[in-house]
Amino acid sequence: MPRLEWNDSLSIGIYRVDSQHMRLIEVANDFLRTAGEGRDGEAIQTTLTRLREYTVNHFRDEEAYMREIHYPRLARHQEEHRNLVQRVKQFQRDLYEQRDITVEVMRDFLREWLVGHIINSDLKIAEWLRAEEESRARQEQETKSGGAE
Template sequence: MPIVTWDGSLAVGHDMIDEHHEHLVELLNKTYDEFCDGKSRKSLETVLDELIDYATYHFAQEELLMDKVAFPASEEHLTEHAFFIRRIGEIQKEFLAGTSAISLEIITFLKDWLVRHISQKDYELGAYASAHEGKPVVIDLD
């Protein structure tokens, strides 16, 4: 049973971003399913690695898009990405060291952060990028 359902409410209106988000939701749901099914630490380690790798790739692609369209809120967006990467890195480090386990609290944090980030920050980026992609960027030097 998924912890997040991919539907139109999470779409931001930009094909690349929406495809990436759909895959991130799938990976989060896979992590949740493996947790609920009591899978081995090794299995959870593998899916957590996959989630981190894909999130890192996705953030890099969003950051390239922000540069391409001169997204005005990119600094705040980058700060959120850095926070998530730092936090999930801490979770992974503690898990690999055996000092913590993947818990419902951790999965809920991941879900809440992802849904909030998509519905707020990425929605703004998707709308802006869709409106400005392929258009020349005008910089006011005044």
């Protein structure tokens, strides 16, 4: 059965975000399982709606987190989230209109849509945090050695 896999390279190292990403992958897999079992259109739409709703809540929380840490690329990231929501809405419409989309095509869409975003954008949050911590540690070190003179 085509599915998405979680692996450690997707971890951004922040439990709050990582645990939601893992859950998102699970919800995406529930949807793929339902579609793969050849369930009726309604069941497929219901699981996809759940994925969409969970995604919207997750984006909201991730944006709140970025605001808390004063992430400088928040606006751009928010814009990406908006685009992702539009794309999954379009995907849902396509699925409604063309019943012959294969589960592999659905999986590939979700992989690019979800895993692609984690790798290309969410991991940047972790990179930025690490750089911030390093520069803070360096500053502290400089203050200390400056004070000793």
